[in-house]
Amino acid sequence: MVILKLLQSLVKALHSEGTPGQVAAGMALGAILGLTPLLSLHNLLIAALILMLNVSVPGAALGWAFAIPLGFALDPMFDALGRQLLLGTPALVPLWTALANLPIVPLSNFNNTVLLGSLVSALVLFAPIFFGSRWAVRRYRATIGERVRNSALYRAVSASKLYGIYRLFRPET
């Protein structure tokens, strides 16, 4: 079921009406959701951005789906990175201290090693993911995209009810 949904997201994202840039931006934002712990305040902001900005929601879902296992796998690295930033870098302590005593900001749990490490990593990876996925979507559409669009599988997916919901949030070109 999970694989089917992943496939559905992949197909929808690659064949949506959005430009490769919109799909790539969606994937980059979705990757932030997947790389960082989901129930965090910053992810509410990311979700709002995905909905409000004219990016590909299926692209975001695809980026999220791909980034979730990656996030779990890289948690030890995120933990180490966050620990280094929070505890191992004295120069940053005044910054963290200031943030920790501001309203709202502490609710983001930024002072958690895994969260901070994963968030910093996701932000650093945002640009590579964006440009990488934009190039990949372009290449896909230029090569095998049309053949896939005419395939029975694509028609079955696009005829489903989920596709109707998707159309509500499809990128405006």
Added chain:
Amino acid sequence: MKVAIFRWKAIVPLLLFLAALVGAWLLFADRLGRLALERGGTAALGARVAVRSFHFSFGGGSVTVRGLVAGSPFDSMQNLLEADELTADLDLLPLLEKKVSIDRLAANGLRFGTARTTSGFVPSSGPSASAQIMANVKSWAAQPALQVPILQLATGKLSVDSLDPRKLQTVQAAESLAARADSSRRAWTAAFDSLDATTTADSAVAFARRLQGARPTDLALLRDARRMVDRIKQTRDRLAALERGVKAGGATLDQGLASLQIARRRDYDFARSLVRLPPIDATSIAWVLFGPEAVGKFQRALYYTQLGRTYMPPGLLPRAHDGPTRARRQGATVEFPRAHQPPGFLLRDAELSFFLGGDSAGPRRYAGRLQGLTSAPALYGRPTTLEVRAPTVTADGMFDHVHATSRDVMGATVRGIALPAIALPGLPLRVTPGRGDVSLGFALYGDSLRGRWTVSAPAATWQRDSGAAGGLAADLLWRVVSGIENLDLTAELGGTLSHPELHVRSNLDQAVSERLHSMIGAEVDAAESRLRVEVDRIADQQVAPLKAQAAQLTAEANARVQQGRKALDAAQQQVEQQIRRLTGGIRLP
């Protein structure tokens, strides 16, 4: 082709989504608060914390918790405390900084040490602060200085070592005296031989016979007669001196014989020392019986103190603790306290209403006050204090983590309350102190420890578990303690965390020791009598012949003195009689 940046038609669904999110949060806020309190409390305490209901009132800025139950980290089937209701007045603004600031807390219906129906222990899900503290405290209590030896009361039988005659002072003194008697005999014999009074007397008698045929004009013979008389006198004087020597020697032998009695009394003491009593050390009895309970009390106090030091650390440095439990890795959450800012948690003032005791009149209600409980004492600037004042209960606590060296002091005294039973380790016995007084004091300055636990119960009762054997030690102890009603117990802890010292004493110490001694007293008396007879037998073998030898020696010496004196007197008389005949009674120059 220009692409729009915003998707305006998503605003309404987004607002609806946010509204649903807020609605869900409001709907489930109480449940989330309850879960957060249970999870946080369990993680912090190291035992299960459960809450029956949790209500967060935004309008009133208050939180009401009902049915709080916190398990004991030391006893799976006992609660640390139960609370009927906790009502906290919250400052709402600090919540935006993820800080909890409680102006006033009313805790009603607190109960301590209540029984549980299910285990309050929580399975360890990794290294947590409470688990680490518990491991450290258990390691502390396992130090050799706090380990209680197994009870060994008079379990061995009375033992009597063999009596070695060579070690008896009577025998040694008798042998020495016999040698001195032999020496005296030889000396006196030599003196008598050299004096040779009989020969002198015989010579004088022979000379007197020569004088019978002499004439008065034979002046040379008369001079010789005078010389003979002088010689007899000299010999008598030497004999008198020898007689004095014999008397002195006899007196010395008599003294030696008298000293044998003193030696014999010492031999009796020596023989008594051969009777070995079973090991009964009065000072260790309380340590053996109540040491584990005392260690347990201080161990708990140390655990909660260390827990306080962990969650209320001094200073303003960043401090890390375990992150929230979730599917992803927990990580560590780092606190960054800042001067002149409110701490992450602050309870300014708490009014405590709690129940203690459970006798025929039912549990009694008491009141107390807790002030300044905070996660950052350096920011609050004052120590946490606890105070309970009631006619029969006094409790004070001061947890000063404001400065670099933490100082934790707590003490409580409860009078006239039903005290819980104390099980004696390794024995099927336990004592129920009944109504009495109990006090517990504990202080930790840096790593320096001070503790004192006292129990005073005038009507204690003892119970023996039926069916449990327990051995001779338990039988003996049961016979002793079952008749003792008064229980006074004091345990004192000192030293440091790494080198603790514990002393335990009670009124049972001397009572148990005396009772055990009296129980084996008859056996001791019989053994001592047997040894005394043996000492007499061995000593008499030596002393009786020595007495006869000394008496014989003295008698022989005296007889020889008398014999010599008699011969000399007779010889002198004969010589002087012949001199008077020759001189006609005229005294010659």
